Structure formats: C-alpha cells, structure tokens
Amino acid sequence: MQQKLPNGGPKASKLEAILNSAVAAIITIDTSGLIDSINPATERIFGYHADELIGQNVRILMPEPFHNEHDSYISNYLSTGRRKIIGVGREVMGKRKDGTTFPLDLSVSEFVAGGKRYFAGIITNLSDRRRVEEALLESERKLAQAQRLEAIGQLTGGIAHDFNNLLTVITGNLELIEMSVQGEHLHKMLRDAQEAADLAAKLTSRLLAFARRSHLEPEILETNDLVLNVTSMLRRTLGEHISLSTVLSPDLWQVKVDPTQAESSLVNLAINARDAMSKGGKLVVETRNIRMDEVKSGDAIELPHGDYVQISISDTGTGMPAEVRDRAFEPFFTTKTRGHGTGLGLSMVYGFAKQSGGHVTIYSELGYGATINIYLPRANGTMDAAVAADAEPSPRRGETVLVVEDDDGVRDLTVTRLATLGFKIYESSDGASAIRFLESGLKVDLLFSDLMLPGGLTGYDIARKAREIYPGIRILLTSGYAEDLLRTENLGGIKLLRKPYRLADLRSALDAVLNGPP
Ligand SMILES: Nc1ncnc2c1ncn2[C@@H]1O[C@H](COP(=O)(O)OP(=O)(O)OP(=O)(O)O)[C@@H](O)[C@H]1O
Ligand SMILES: [Mg+2]
The missing domain is CATH 3.30.565.10 (Histidine kinase-like ATPase, C-terminal domain)
Known part of the structure; x- marks a missing residue:
C-alpha cells in the first residue's frame, strides 16, 4: 500500500500484504475527496503511478457525469447523513490515465483513523467479465442466425421442391393445350398463364438455391x-x-x-x-x-x-x-x-x-x-509449402505499438498476436483516447489502427495527428472494407492491411512498415 498506514506491527504488516496482493483496487480518500492511499492494483487498473494519484481529488478516476458530481455526493452525505452508495456495491464507470473508460464495481465503506474520517473504495474491474459476456452473446447471436437460416432453409426447400413438381405439371399441360386450341383470345390467356408459371418457376429456383438444393454443375x-x-x-x-x-x-x-x-x-x-x-x-x-x-x-x-x-x-x-x-x-x-x-x-x-x-x-x-x-x-x-513456411514468427526487438481497435475480440487477438511477435503493446478503443495517449508523451514506434472507429475520428485522423506529434512514427492501418484500399492512394504511402489477415500477413506488413521510410 502506498502512503502511510497507521500503527505498525505484525498485524499491520499482514494487512498490508493483503492490500498489496489484492486483485481489486483499494483506495482511501478523506472527507474532501483527496486520495490518501492506494494499493498496487489501483496503479494496474487505472494506469497511473501512485505519485500521480496521492493527494489528488479522486474525481481524476471518474468520467463525466461522476467526475463533476462527486464532490457534491460527499458533501451531501456529510451534511444529511443519507447514504447513497456507502455500504452497497454498484456498477459505475472508471477512467484510466489514457482517457479510456471501463465498467467497474464499486463498494464504499467509511472508517475513522487517527481521529479523522475516511472513505475506502474497493473496485473490481468489470471489463474482462463484460468482454467474455459480449463474446458469448455474439457467438450465440451467430449460432441463432445460422440455426434460423437452417430452419427456414428446410421449410422453403420442402415447399419449393413440391412447387417445382406442381409447376412442371402446370406448364407442361399449358403447352399441350396451346397446341390444340384455336383463337387469339384463348392464346393470350394461355400466354398469361404461362408467363405467371415461368415467374413462379424462377421464384422457386431462387428458393431452392437458398435451401442449397439447386442443381449445380460445378x-x-x-x-x-x-x-x-x-x-x-x-x-x-x-x-x-x-x-x-x-x-x-x-x-x-x-x-x-x-x-x-x-x-x-x-x-x-x-x-x-x-x-x-x-x-x-x-x-x-x-x-x-x-x-x-x-x-x-x-x-x-x-x-x-x-x-x-x-x-x-x-x-x-x-x-x-x-x-x-x-x-x-x-x-x-x-x-x-x-x-x-x-x-x-x-x-x-x-x-x-x-x-x-x-x-x-x-x-x-x-x-x-x-x-x-x-x-x-x-x-x-x-x-503450398512456400506459404505455409512463412508463418514462423520473427521476434522483434520490443518496439512499441499502439493498437487502436473498437472491437474487443479483434483487439484482444491483435494484442496476443503482437505479443507473440515480440512487440510491446498499448491499446485504445477509439480515436479520441488514442490521440490523448499519443499526446501523453509515452514513446510509440508504430501506430496500428483500424480505419473505421466509433466516435467520429477515423484511422486516417489518428495517423495524421500521430505524425504531427511524432514525425518519425510508423503507421499501419487495417480495414475490412475493400473500398478503403483505393483511398490509400491519397494517403502519402500509408500501408493498409486488409481484414481478416493471417499472422504471417501481419508480420510481413509490420516488417515492411518498420523497415521502410517513416
Ligand atoms: N449493399 C447493400 N447496402 C445496403 N443494404 C443492403 C445491401 N445489400 C443488401 N442490403 C439490404 O438487405 C436486404 C436484403 O437484400 P436482398 O438482396 O436479399 O433482397 P432485395 O435486394 O431487397 O430484393 P431482391 O434481391 O430479391 O431483388 C435489402 O432489402 C437491403 O435492405
Ligand atoms: Mg437484392
């Protein structure tokens, strides 16, 4: 635990060991909201060093609207004694040093030490749990969609198959009747019937195609x-x-x-x-x-x-x-x-x-x-052996990459892949936080960003800003949209990697960008 803990002795050191090894962030603040102490998990979860937090108002860890309202929460409680959050856990949002926000579970308790009142907050990072839940929901959605299409396919396939037989009988007989009746009027009626049957046949053949029961000649x-x-x-x-x-x-x-x-x-x-x-x-x-x-x-x-x-x-x-x-x-x-x-x-x-x-x-x-x-x-x-062989990773010398990707699953995969390749990695989920990160002064060798991002800023915008801040920075963009491949012509040679890509593609794109001119 950074910052003093009252009363030394064996009991206190055991307590301190618990605080130091806790997975949850534990923060104590005084009655004016100033941070009195934090444990190491707080540094990990929020991305700050202890020196940057102790003595600061705890608002620094909160996005709006909590940021602005926090002081009034405390003063309300102190003047009225009405508890809103103390003693109960609740889910709120936290803000990391790089500006990104994440869901957390917060429970607050109150204690007196050395004659002063304090509040202690215990914080569990929920973003990993959310990520797992979201990935599960996404795969359930895909499965449900596939099952729905499968069921509709069986139904339509069955109907279309029967219809095809019925239509064969209808058109065949219409042709026979046409040969044996006289009179323009009757022929017109027959042609109309024939046209309708042809349309119905086209419809059924598209339905059969959907149901994977087309007659294919590959x-x-x-x-x-x-x-x-x-x-x-x-x-x-x-x-x-x-x-x-x-x-x-x-x-x-x-x-x-x-x-x-x-x-x-x-x-x-x-x-x-x-x-x-x-x-x-x-x-x-x-x-x-x-x-x-x-x-x-x-x-x-x-x-x-x-x-x-x-x-x-x-x-x-x-x-x-x-x-x-x-x-x-x-x-x-x-x-x-x-x-x-x-x-x-x-x-x-x-x-x-x-x-x-x-x-x-x-x-x-x-x-x-x-x-x-x-x-x-x-x-x-x-x-072919040539392609298969090139998948072997060539470890890099620990260059730093900032990954910007809004899809959690893809970002996780990218981070794992980059780690396999020997890079040091920072991550952001949108343009604004990526730019704040670049401005924070941490050295980044390469920006690897998705093109389409939520929140109005695209990969191009981040790239432009990154070049302003670090003229020598290397940039690799990625996108699932083929159309973007054409736009890169106007991008002063920024390389674009098409999604989905293999690890070998990622490695050679990164090698090319890092070994090429900035
Ligand atoms: N390229 C696209 N851009 C935007 N929306 C699309 C695109 N392709 C398909 N859609 C959406 O998906 C729907 C279904 O497309 P689908 O081709 O199956 O049927 P349709 O075009 O409406 O009719 P049909 O193809 O039978 O003439 C469309 O009505 C449209 O809303
Ligand atoms: Mg269509």
Missing part, C-alpha cells in the same frame, strides 16, 4: 476470369453514377463452382450495391487467396480449415443497421418497397456459397457502405 474456373466476365457486363448496366473498379490478386487459386450461379450471385450483389447508392458512389470487386487456419476472429469462423478464394464486393452506399444485417440472408427479407425487391437476392447468394462448400459474410455499418465477402473453396487445393 466447373473448374479461373476466379479472376469469372469476376471479369461479370464486371464487363456490369460496366454497361450499372450507369454513369457508379464507378466500378477491381482489385484482382495475381496468382489467384482456381475454384470449382457452377459458373451460372456464381455469376448471378455477383450480379445480385452488384444490384444491391447499386440500389444502396442511388446518388452514386463506388463499387469495388476484390479477389484474393485466403487460408483459414489462424483467422479465428470475426469473419469466417463457420468454415473448416483450408484454402479459399475470397471475392469481396464493396460499395459506398447507405450501409445496413445491425437489425437489417442480421436478417439480410433470410428469404423475403427486404427493406425495399413492393415491386423493387423480393428479398431473395442475398438468400440465393448465401445458399450458393454454402452449397459450394464456402461461406458468405456481411460487413456493414449504417452510413459506411457494405462489403459482402464470398468464400469459395480452392479447387484441387493443396497447401
């Missing part, structure tokens, strides 16, 4: 050719207001899929993007090889390990709120007005990707556009 394809076929057609049909570009990886693996369904999946995605960009925007189609082994976070967890080709379609349109994103694959889920969407486009893409042994994910936030990633298994896939 062929081995060069994935970039597949993409180029579609984009050359889209260039003509999307309209002037949408600029279409491709970022195609050379040496792309082949895939084995049904070409017609693959093309119509890409067309569906492009049409969705167009619809989301009524005022114009950018559409980017990107391809790359991806090995599912260590990419555990976020994107493609539902895929077995192995080699895949990823096709990403990104737009700069309206984006989707979480409620839409979570239901977008469901058949007949649409936010479009009647006649403008049936809600089967993404269902078909989902079914196609799944039936082909792959997967599809949506990466979107309201106001930030959308990226849809399709993963297709590599044809005749074998791991």
Whole structure:
C-alpha cells in the first residue's frame, strides 16, 4: 500500500500484504475527496503511478457525469447523513490515465483513523467479465442466425421442391393445350398463364438455391476470369453514377463452382450495391487467396480449415443497421418497397456459397457502405509449402505499438498476436483516447489502427495527428472494407492491411512498415 498506514506491527504488516496482493483496487480518500492511499492494483487498473494519484481529488478516476458530481455526493452525505452508495456495491464507470473508460464495481465503506474520517473504495474491474459476456452473446447471436437460416432453409426447400413438381405439371399441360386450341383470345390467356408459371418457376429456383438444393454443375474456373466476365457486363448496366473498379490478386487459386450461379450471385450483389447508392458512389470487386487456419476472429469462423478464394464486393452506399444485417440472408427479407425487391437476392447468394462448400459474410455499418465477402473453396487445393513456411514468427526487438481497435475480440487477438511477435503493446478503443495517449508523451514506434472507429475520428485522423506529434512514427492501418484500399492512394504511402489477415500477413506488413521510410 502506498502512503502511510497507521500503527505498525505484525498485524499491520499482514494487512498490508493483503492490500498489496489484492486483485481489486483499494483506495482511501478523506472527507474532501483527496486520495490518501492506494494499493498496487489501483496503479494496474487505472494506469497511473501512485505519485500521480496521492493527494489528488479522486474525481481524476471518474468520467463525466461522476467526475463533476462527486464532490457534491460527499458533501451531501456529510451534511444529511443519507447514504447513497456507502455500504452497497454498484456498477459505475472508471477512467484510466489514457482517457479510456471501463465498467467497474464499486463498494464504499467509511472508517475513522487517527481521529479523522475516511472513505475506502474497493473496485473490481468489470471489463474482462463484460468482454467474455459480449463474446458469448455474439457467438450465440451467430449460432441463432445460422440455426434460423437452417430452419427456414428446410421449410422453403420442402415447399419449393413440391412447387417445382406442381409447376412442371402446370406448364407442361399449358403447352399441350396451346397446341390444340384455336383463337387469339384463348392464346393470350394461355400466354398469361404461362408467363405467371415461368415467374413462379424462377421464384422457386431462387428458393431452392437458398435451401442449397439447386442443381449445380460445378466447373473448374479461373476466379479472376469469372469476376471479369461479370464486371464487363456490369460496366454497361450499372450507369454513369457508379464507378466500378477491381482489385484482382495475381496468382489467384482456381475454384470449382457452377459458373451460372456464381455469376448471378455477383450480379445480385452488384444490384444491391447499386440500389444502396442511388446518388452514386463506388463499387469495388476484390479477389484474393485466403487460408483459414489462424483467422479465428470475426469473419469466417463457420468454415473448416483450408484454402479459399475470397471475392469481396464493396460499395459506398447507405450501409445496413445491425437489425437489417442480421436478417439480410433470410428469404423475403427486404427493406425495399413492393415491386423493387423480393428479398431473395442475398438468400440465393448465401445458399450458393454454402452449397459450394464456402461461406458468405456481411460487413456493414449504417452510413459506411457494405462489403459482402464470398468464400469459395480452392479447387484441387493443396497447401503450398512456400506459404505455409512463412508463418514462423520473427521476434522483434520490443518496439512499441499502439493498437487502436473498437472491437474487443479483434483487439484482444491483435494484442496476443503482437505479443507473440515480440512487440510491446498499448491499446485504445477509439480515436479520441488514442490521440490523448499519443499526446501523453509515452514513446510509440508504430501506430496500428483500424480505419473505421466509433466516435467520429477515423484511422486516417489518428495517423495524421500521430505524425504531427511524432514525425518519425510508423503507421499501419487495417480495414475490412475493400473500398478503403483505393483511398490509400491519397494517403502519402500509408500501408493498409486488409481484414481478416493471417499472422504471417501481419508480420510481413509490420516488417515492411518498420523497415521502410517513416
Ligand atoms: N449493399 C447493400 N447496402 C445496403 N443494404 C443492403 C445491401 N445489400 C443488401 N442490403 C439490404 O438487405 C436486404 C436484403 O437484400 P436482398 O438482396 O436479399 O433482397 P432485395 O435486394 O431487397 O430484393 P431482391 O434481391 O430479391 O431483388 C435489402 O432489402 C437491403 O435492405
Ligand atoms: Mg437484392
């Protein structure tokens, strides 16, 4: 315990040992709110050194509104004797030295020592528990979504299958009748009936696609050719207001899929993007090889390990709120007005990707556009030794990295990975706290930041500020949005790492940035 403890002796030293080894932060303050003593856990949890805290008003550890109101809590209690927090535990927010806030459980007691009144606060950091709870909720949400789609798939698949048989009988008989009746009037009626049956057949075939019961004729394809076929057609049909570009990886693996369904999946995605960009925007189609082994976070967890080709379609349109994103694959889920969407486009893409042994994910936030990633298994896939070998970590010499990432799961993973690579790590969850951290004067060799962050500041803004503060700082940004890859052209050479990435990708990107010019 820093700061004096009254009455020495064996009892006191045992007490002191307890305070020093406690996991919880234990802070005592006097009746004017000034910190009298703290234990080592307080330093760990709040990121301050004891010298910086003792004698300060305890408000320093509180964000608004507690910060401003704390003095009045104490004076209220002292004048009225009414206890609001003393004797009971409650969950409040704390503020670390770097400005980040976190949930904590606080219980306060009161004691008299040496004739003076004090308050003691015992504080348990709840952010780890929250993180675990949130990760659990997220995986439950994903599981529930997968189960819902599975159930709807079985139902629609069954109905669509029966409908297909019924429609075959209807259209077949309509054709036979058409051959044997006379008269323009009757023929018109038959044509109308035939057209309706054709529409119904299209609908059922999309439902069958969703239910993974399409008739597929897979062929081995060069994935970039597949993409180029579609984009050359889209260039003509999307309209002037949408600029279409491709970022195609050379040496792309082949895939084995049904070409017609693959093309119509890409067309569906492009049409969705167009619809989301009524005022114009950018559409980017990107391809790359991806090995599912260590990419555990976020994107493609539902895929077995192995080699895949990823096709990403990104737009700069309206984006989707979480409620839409979570239901977008469901058949007949649409936010479009009647006649403008049936809600089967993404269902078909989902079914196609799944039936082909792959997967599809949506990466979107309201106001930030959308990226849809399709993963297709590599044809005749074998791991090539060259790629597999480069995954070995090369320990660094303890350079300091500031990680800025709002997603707790991804940040944890990044921190672990960076530690494996031998870096010293600081972390922030948003732009404002990252900048405060940089301004605090602690030396940072490299800023590794997500591009899209909550709170208005982007990775670019932090990068700009970081360069002002430390002209020699190295910068690596990361993003799941393919569109950002294009914007980096105007960024004075800042390197961008595309999410999700492998440990080997992270290592070589960091090596390149650290060994290159600032
Ligand atoms: N690129 C995108 N940007 C924003 N929202 C999207 C995007 N793609 C899909 N959505 C949302 O997901 C919903 C479902 O998409 P889906 O393609 O399944 O159906 P639809 O486009 O509404 O109809 P259909 O494709 O059958 O014509 C859309 O209505 C829209 O709200
Ligand atoms: Mg659609």
